[in-house]
Amino acid sequence: MIIGVPKEIKNNENRVGLTPAGVAEFRKHGHDVYVQATAGEGSGFQDAEYELAGATILPTIAAVYEKAEMIVKVKEPIKEEYNLIKEGQLLFTYFHFASGEELTHAMIERKAVCLAYETVELPSRALPLLIPMSEVAGRMAPQEGAKYLEKPLKGRGILLGGVPGVKPAHVLVLGGGIVGTQAAKVAAGLGAQVTIMDISLNRLRELDDFMPKNVVTQYSNEYNIREAIKTADLVVGAVLIPGAKAPHLITREMLKTMRPGTVLVDVAVDQGGCIETCVPTTHENPTFIIDDIVHYCVANMPGAVPYTSTLALTNATLPYAVKLANLGWQEACRRDASLRLGLNVVHGEVVYPGVAEAWNLPLVSVDTVLEGATA
Numbered sequence: 073m074i075i076g077v078p079k080e081i082k083n084n085e086n087r088v089g090l091t092p093a094g095v096a097e098f099r100k101h102g103h104d105v106y107v108q109a110t111a112g113e114g115s116g117f118q119d120a121e122y123e124l125a126g127a128t129i130l131p132t133i134a135a136v137y138e139k140a141e142m143i144v145k146v147k148e149p150i151k152e153e154y155n156l157i158k159e160g161q162l163l164f165t166y167f168h169f170a171s172g173e174e175l176t177h178a179m180i181e182r183k184a185v186c187l188a189y190e191t192v193e194l195p196s197r198a199l200p201l202l203i204p205m206s207e208v209a210g211r212m213a214p215q216e217g218a219k220y221l222e223k224p225l226k227g228r229g230i231l232l233g234g235v236p237g238v239k240p241a242h243v244l245v246l247g248g249g250i251v252g253t254q255a256a257k258v259a260a261g262l263g264a265q266v267t268i269m270d271i272s273l274n275r276l277r278e279l280d281d282f283m284p285k286n287v288v289t290q291y292s293n294e295y296n297i298r299e300a301i302k303t304a305d306l307v308v309g310a311v312l313i314p315g316a317k318a319p320h321l322i323t324r325e326m327l328k329t330m331r332p333g334t335v336l337v338d339v340a341v342d343q344g345g346c347i348e349t350c351v352p353t354t355h356e357n358p359t360f361i362i363d364d365i366v367h368y369c370v371a372n373m374p375g376a377v378p379y380t381s382t383l384a385l386t387n388a389t390l391p392y393a394v395k396l397a398n399l400g401w402q403e404a405c406r407r408d409a410s411l412r413l414g415l416n417v418v419h420g421e422v423v424y425p426g427v428a429e430a431w432n433l434p435l436v437s438v439d440t441v442l443e444g445a446t447a
Contacts, residue, residue, distance in 0.1 A: 073397040074104045076140025078133045079111035082147045084355035086114025086378035087385065089144040089165065092125040094390050099126035103397045108136045115382040137161075142401075144393055146385065147372060148175055159183040160419065162401050164393055166190055166205075169416055170317045170430040171344040176417065177431075183420040185401055189389060190342075191314055191424060192414035199314060200410070201392065203250050204384035206339075208374040210254025210310065213337045214243065214262060216373070217306040220335045220359060220366050227366055228333030230305050233263025240264045244300050246292065246321050246346060247310035248275045251339050255308045260287045267300055297321055301330050309338040309346040317344040317430055324348050324362075332364035341369045406442055415441070 075098055077090045088111050090098075095105045105127040109119055119129050130136050137143065137156035145165035149157065151174075157163065159182065167188040169176045179186050189201035199206075214232065221227035221241065234240030243259040245252045248270030256268045260283065268283070269292035270276055276289040283289075290296055301307060301322065311318045318340040327349065338350040345351070349362050352371040359368050374381035392411055396404045405412040416424040421436040428435035 073400070074106065074139060074141045075393075075397060076136040076143045077105065077107040077111055077127075078136045078143065078145060078153075079108045080114075080146055081133070081152060082150055082372065082375075085147055085372055085375045087146040087372075087375055087382045088112045088115045088117065088378075089146050089386075090390075090393075091115075091382060091386050092117055092121040092127075094386050094393070095122055095125040095127045097390060097394060098397060101394060101398055104128070106130050106136055106139045108133055112382075115378040117382075142393075142396060144389075146375075146382075148172065149178075151178075154178045154182060157182040157184050160185065162187065162396065164189070164389070164396065166342075167416055168342045169424070169427040171342060173431050176422070176427060176433070179417045180420050180422065180433075184417065185415070185419065186417040187396070187401065187405075187411070187414040188416045188424075189414070191416060191426075192392065192410055193314060194410050201385075201388050201414075202312075202314075204388045205374045205381065206250035206312075207254050208377065208381050208384060209339045210251035211258050212373050212377070213251070213255040213308045213310070213339055214259035214264070214306070216358075216368055216370075217243070217259075217308065217335045217337045218262065220368055221305060221333070223333075225359070225366070226333065226361060227335055228305055228331065232259065232306070240286075241305040242267070242303050243306045243308065244304040245269065245308045245310055246297070247312065247340075248272065248279050248289075249310060249312055251312070252308070252310035253279065255310060255339075256283060256287050259306070259308075260284045264306075267304075269296065269300070292321070294321075298326060298329065301326060301334075304330070304334060306335045306337065307347075309336065309340045309350070311340050311346040312343065314426070317426075318346040320346060320348040322347045322349075327363040327365045330363075330365055333366065335366045335368060337368045339373065341371050345369065402442060405438075412438055412442075 223229035
């Protein structure tokens with residue numbers, strides 16, 4: 073198979089879909105890899121390293137899309153890329169269709185095969201290609217929150233961990249999954265008093281068993297959230313419904329009950345956000361203020377630490393990408409139920425329930441699409 077690795081062109085996105093080590097792995101299996109010039113520089117990988125691993129460097133993004141049968145990326149294609157995508161071309165990347173109506177319709181129109189990292193799901197319900205970036209974003213959330221709590225950045229002027237004789241900040245984490253767990257651990261490690269909320273009592277029991285003493289668990293419901301945000305200095309939104317829009321746990325009217333300078337970090341913004349007032353921002357302009365509350369809603373948080381993020385992501389995605397290349401996407405998805413769940417849009421048809429529901433589109437069975445696909 074011919075693999076293409078374009079340079080990411082989303083604002084301040086420095087990650088890359090494949091490392092030189094990944095190129096070498098594809099070449100070992102007999103596949104050709106074309107990498108756009110300077111695609112890896114933001115993550116610390118030079119063109120010469122890709123060439124040494126066996127890749128061919130192409131000068132433009134258009135040349136990569138034209139050549140490739142499978143595109144391996146990090147973030148969803150943006151408007152400038154739509155017309156470069158060929159009918160039947162396999163795109164293996166993060167899509168988050170449930171928060172992008174224009175993107176959804178564009179991929180339907182291009183009749184591409186869109187296999188989304190974020191909905192590949194194991195029988196255990198774990199999301200193996202989302203976990204690495206959830207770990208990075210979760211650990212970054214208190215780090216960014218701590219920064220924006222500083223007064224020059226319009227925060228409350230509170231040191232997250234406090235000092236002897238002064239209470240630490242109160243951090244509220246909404247969601248006890250991968251993001252929430254990592255956020256709570258880092259916030260607690262910095263010395264904050266942390267409350268982590270979830271709707272699963274079993275998960276709260278698990279968290280209670282291994283979290284440090286400055287982390288307390290609480291059942292998540294509207295009443296408890298309303299009470300907790302009154303005293304929270306930093307709120308981390310860490311709610312995930314795979315492939316679907318996140319529910320709004322904090323509404324616009326609830327902001328008025330919070331103290332001025334409180335910081336909201338909505339890690340769920342990729343899936344529409346769990347805070348009603350959050351809209352995607354960039355690393356260039358990461359925050360905005362509504363009702364004196366600082367909102368940090370960067371949609372690609374791990375892009376700020378691209379070296380770590382690229383290595384963590386490709387460690388997870390490469391085995392699946394090689395399987396797709398070796399077998400073809402049709403046969404790979406027939407054999408691997410987890411990979412099959414990654415299919416979101418195929419040949420102009422929506423095949424993932426969360427995407428169809430988000431935009432009121434007709435849903436076609438994945439099995440029907442695979443039965444009609446030729447290897």
